[in-house]
Amino acid sequence: MNEFEWRQQMRSLRQPVAPRRDLWGAIDAALEARDDDAAAAPAARHASRQPWLLAAALAGAFLLAGSIGLRLHRDAGTVTGNAPALTNAPAPWNPSDPRLSGAAIELDAARLELQQAIQQSPHSPALQRLLARTERQQTQLRQLVHEAG
């Protein structure tokens, strides 16, 4: 067989060949799965990023509020121990105290952010938990301030 015949023979192999089964079903399913993944990915990223950001911001606020609360509580104990006659005195809120007002502002801002986030993702249990925790922290802070007088 000369070169020309060889080439002819080889080129004759270049024929369309149908698959033994229809591949469209599998292809369609694969496309569907990829589309679902693509749609889910940004939402998942958004949902996961938002709580992390909020959690990070809240962690700072909680730490601040906690340390202030603890200190106020200790101060209150000291005052109570040293001057029991003052325990029944009214406990005025002192907004001029920068430690208290800072913590209160942080917590309030966190609560507002969480409420906005919940409006966007109303079924997020993580956001609901964070909001409940923030509100508890606010209540605790008010109680501690009240106790500290």
Added chain:
Amino acid sequence: MPPAPVAADDDIDDARAAADGDRRAFQRLYRRHVDRIHGALYRLAGYDHARAEDLTQEAFVRAWQKLPGFRHESAFGTWLYRLAINVALMELRARRADPVGFVDEEQLPEHGETPFCAAEREELERAIGKLPPRARAVLVLHDVEGWRHEEIGNELDMAVGTSKAQLHRARQFLRKVLGETP
């Protein structure tokens, strides 16, 4: 050398619609091109039906993903063909398939008669299937699909000289299988 495009006008409309997410348009493209694409992949896969079908499926999924970037500078059929071949060659590269090895003489099938009836064609296809993957890719791309050695070298990441040497040895092997004196 990619084959001539099929139904180019319909392809343009369907490719644009598919790029916008129209799955039915993509299905029409699939129906028009699947046999040609599968044929090329079937040959590159050494006439292994299961592997060729996997590669065909992967090629169309990849095409769907890449369609938004298709600029219609070539016919859709040409673009798809090239993409499908790349899918097969990527798999070949990923498997690090036998870069220089060749089939042992003892593994050669029995000699056949002079080609070229259907049975002999089948015999030739079987012999091509027995070639090591990279040698088979060179032979199929050059002798069957009509690619140049430069293109093959680029795609398979080998020197032009290596591509020529692989082709020479693959032809020798096939001629021997087919009972010819090289």
